[in-house]
Amino acid sequence: MSLEEEKKAPVVRGKMRADGMPVDRRFMEKALKKQSDASEDFNAIIEKYKIRKDFPANALQEAELIPDSIDPAEINRRLDLRDKMVFTIDGADAKDLDDAVSIEKNSGGWQLGVHIADVSCYVSKDSGLDREARKRANSFYFITKVVPMFPEKLSNGICSLNPEVDRLTLSIIMDIDGSGAVSKYTLHESVIHTSYRLTYEKVQDYLDGKEAYPSPGLEKSLSMMSELFHVLYKKRIREGAIDLDFREQKCILDENSEPVKFWLKDRIDSERIIEEFMLIANQMTAKFLSGKGKSIYRIHGEPTAEKIQDFVRLALKLGHKIYGVPVPSPLELQKVLEDSKDKPHKELISQLLLRSMQQARYDTDNIGHFGLGFEYYTHFTSPIRRYADLIVHRLIKNSILINNKDITTKVIYSEEELGKIADHISTMERVAMESERDFYKIKSIRFMESRVHKKFEGMITGVSSFGIFVQIRIFGVEGLIRYKDMDDDYYFYDEKNYCAVGKKSKKRYTLGDNVNIIVKKVNVERGFLDLLFDTKN
Secondary structure (H helix, E strand, C coil): CCHHHHCCCCCCCCCECCCCCECCCCCCCCCCCCCCCHHHHHHHHHHHHCCCCCCCHHHHHHHHHCCCCCCHHHHHCCEECCCCCCEEEECCCCCCCCEEEEEEEECCEEEEEEEEECHHHCCCCCCHHHHHHHHHCECEEECCEEECCCCHHHHHHHCCCCCCCEEEEEEEEEEEECCCCEEEEEEEEEEEECCEEEEHHHHHHHHCCCCCCCCHHHHHHHHHHHHHHHHHHHHHHHCCCCCCCCCEEEEEECCCCCEEEEEEECCCHHHHHHHHHHHHHHHHHHHHHCCCCCCCEEEECCCCHHHHHHHHHHHHHCCCCCCCCCCCCHHHHHHHHHHCCCCCCHHHHHHHHHHCCCCCEEECCCCCECCCCECCCCCCCCCCCEHHHHHHHHHHHHHHHHHCCCCCCCCCCCHHHHHHHHHHHHHHHHHHHHHHHHHHHHHHHHHHHHHCCCEEEEEEEEECCCEEEEEECCCCEEEEEEHHHCCCCCEEEECCCCEEEECCCCCEEECCCEEEEEEEEEECCCCEEEEEECCCC
16 A cells, blocks of 8 residues: 555445445535535635634744745755655646655665655744744645645745755665565765656656656656656565555636546656555664654554454455354455456455455554554655654654764653654644545535536446445546436345345346446536436446
8 A cells, every 4th residue: 555545545434335435425515515606615624624724923933034045054964865866756737845855776676765855844833833834734725725734935935845956864774685675774864955856647658768867867867766666666565565456537627717627647667666665664764763763654554353353254245255154364355456467356355355454644653654564654745735754853863963962952742742743743634535535525526516417427336225336437427326326226225235125126236336327417516417327328
């Protein structure tokens, strides 16, 4: 389970569907009541979730006092990596660039450097900026709008690893052998000067041979990165990681915030390369901190027997073979995912497995990360947008300073304080996930307004006591076919077999079935998308 896939953990509330998925009855009815202007959707979400959009005066004043360039004295005391080929790879529209990478060959394999913006150098504990960032806990992303954790002066300026400028970083440099094992790693306060600001799409074009590399040095680096990625990924899967392969729902809005395009975007290798490198950096920093006293970890407990057995029954119904029943190992669960890769319901299998798992969270007690198969894991790589990472940076720098005998700038956290922070940021992470999901839901309903009476191909993604949920394949948008609108028979749901059955005809609609549907009705205010089966096809 990848970093981005953790964000897709289920929001469970209200009645459960027959497939174990939640029926989300709380959708946007309150926030969208009597609202027709799409440009107000953002404000409606902000109001509903009480998101802190504006920064207090003291935080803005502190941000303005931060210089736009780096103090030469600060450079002199750090590991100077400005002569290295270092670059960022992010989405085309990203502005808060908090991670950069470098790579070289060595006698045992590779030396991988992951260089993260040193936000802690500019934001001191209990300052106005720090207190506000702790309250927010993370940035919020709403397609074209962002509510950042820090003011733009920091998030898009001095803390962003923009190209061709010096930036302060916290670097982990890892020697990785041919099997993917880390034989040595070191952590440093550092300074970098990025050579390129690359995008995932551009890097993929380079790797696929669709576009020429801008320099031999970059070609060599990206080729080594691709090689190392495959080694690391195979090792992680071999050792028990679960790789939930989702396509990401994407949306384009026009100047009035009206949705003009929805689609499902496949993961590409360039994204997976960076994701894999961030995973190993997070893993090794957690291992480092595990011997230094209390820290904050990113933990993910084992699923309950009841939940995982629900998944096993569903997977068996969909035709998969599972060994180790009733509680299969992570390796067996990954085999099910591998077996589903060429099947139409592959994403449904991933969704069902995800919903059988516990939610990842932050804690001071390390129990490991079940989904990733890691004994040690934390969040280190995104201090511009996650408060957990800022805390981790401070704890790492504490240990570096202690080792260097200079403890004058040590930042103290009590175990109680770290525990309270972990609980709060876990809560706020859920707020971010729910608010971002709701915003996409609003836009998807608005998008379907102009498609009433249109026909589409879909897949049954859930069955409940009152209807059948269908995802429209081309858009990734889910709607409901109500039993009361199915006039060819009286249908009831068979909870044991995860299907709807016609009383007279015995016709069955089962999880994973491909179906043709017609958009019947759209209700933007209440968030309803009603569908009908297209029985003429």
